Amino acid sequence: MDIVNNLISFFLLYFAIGFLFALYFAFKGAGKIDEGAKEVTLTFRLLIFPASIALWPFLLKKVMTK
C-alpha cells in the first residue's frame, strides 16, 4: 500500500514539475530548439503544452544543450 501511495506521489510530483516546465517550454523553450516554433500561434503553443508536461526531462536536457 505504501509503495502504491509513494508511486502516486512521485507521479503527481513529476506532472507538477512538468506543468511548470511546460509553461516555460510552450512559450519560449520550443523556439530555442526549433526555429519553426518561434513565431507561432497561441493555439499551437497550447497544443504542445500537454506533451511538454509529460516529456519535460527530455525537453529540459534538449533546451539546456542548445
Next chain:
Amino acid sequence: MAVNYSAVLWNRQKKIYDRIMLGLIGLYLVLFILLNVLFFPEITAETLIIRATGSCAIIMLHIILLIGPICRLNSKYLPILYNRRHLGVTMFIIALIHGLFSMIQFHALGDMNPLSSLFLSNTHYGSLVNFPFQTLGFFALLILFLMAATSHDFWLNNLSPKIWKSLHMLVYVAYALLIMHVVLGVIQLEKSSVYIVLLGIGLFCVIGLHLVAAFKEKRVEFRPQKDSADDFVEVCDVNEIDENRAKVILVGDENIAIFKYEGKLSAVHNVCKHQNGPLGEGKIVDGCITCPWHGYQYLPENGQSPPPFKEKVCTYDLKVVGSKVFVNPKPHAEGTAVEPVKIT
C-alpha cells in the same frame, strides 16, 4: 512539411474527413444511448456515458489499427489514412471522457484519493477473473495520452522520427491492455457474452489484416547486391511501371522506388523522411513524388522537397537498355540531383 508550425494544417479534405468522422461518432453515441434507455430503463446517466464512450473508443481504436493494413492492401483507401491522426486524437478524447467518468463513478466518492482507490480498492492482482481491470485501462489511457499529445509534426521533428515512431508503436501495447481491460470488465460485470464475441471478431480482423499486409510487403522484389558497388542491377521492363507510379525493389539493403513520369524515369530512396512511409506506393502529383501516408512531397530528379521545405531523400543512377530498366544501388547523398533517364 512546415516552415513555421501551424496548430492544424487545414485543407478541404481534412475538413470533410473530420465532419464525416464527428457525424459518425455522434450517430453512434445517440443510437447507443437511445437503445440502452429503451432496453435498460434503470440505467443511470453516468453508467450510460461510461459505456457509450468506452464502446465508441474501442471501436475507433480497431478502425485506426485496421486503416494501415487496409491501405497497404489497396491504395484506393489511402484517403482515410491521410487524416488518421485526427481520428487518433478524437479517440483519445472519447477514451478520456470514459476514464474520467469511471474515476468519478467508482473512485472519487469515498474518502480515499481517487488514484489510490483505483489501485487499492480491488487488490486481487493474483487472480485472473477478479483482476482489477480498471488499472489496465488507466495504463492504456496513459499511452494514448502520450500518442495524442505528441501527434503534431513538431514532436516528430524534435523527438526524431525513430523515437517518435517507437513511441507511437506503443499503440499495440495499449491495444493489448484494452483487450484485457474489456474482457475482464465484461467477465466481472456482464452476463451476456455478445461483447466478448464482438471483441474477438475485432481482434481477429486486426491480427489477420496485419499478417496479410506483412505477407504482401514481403513479396517486394529482391535482387542481391553485386560484388562491385558500381554495377547496375536489372529491375524490370519499362512497361511494367505505370505512368506517375513507381516500381519498388530491394537491392541488398537498399529500398528503391523507380518512378515513371512525363516520359522519364527517376529513382529515390523508398522511405519518406516524415514517418518512414513507402514513397513507392505513392504517386507523382503536380510533378512531385507524394507520400501515400501524409502527402509529404519530393522532386523525383533530386529527392528534395520543393522549397521552402527541407526534407531530402537519396537518389540513384538509372539506365535503360532496350526496354529494360537498370538501377545502380549505390545511393547518392540525400538531395543529389540525378538527370532523369528519358524513355521513348
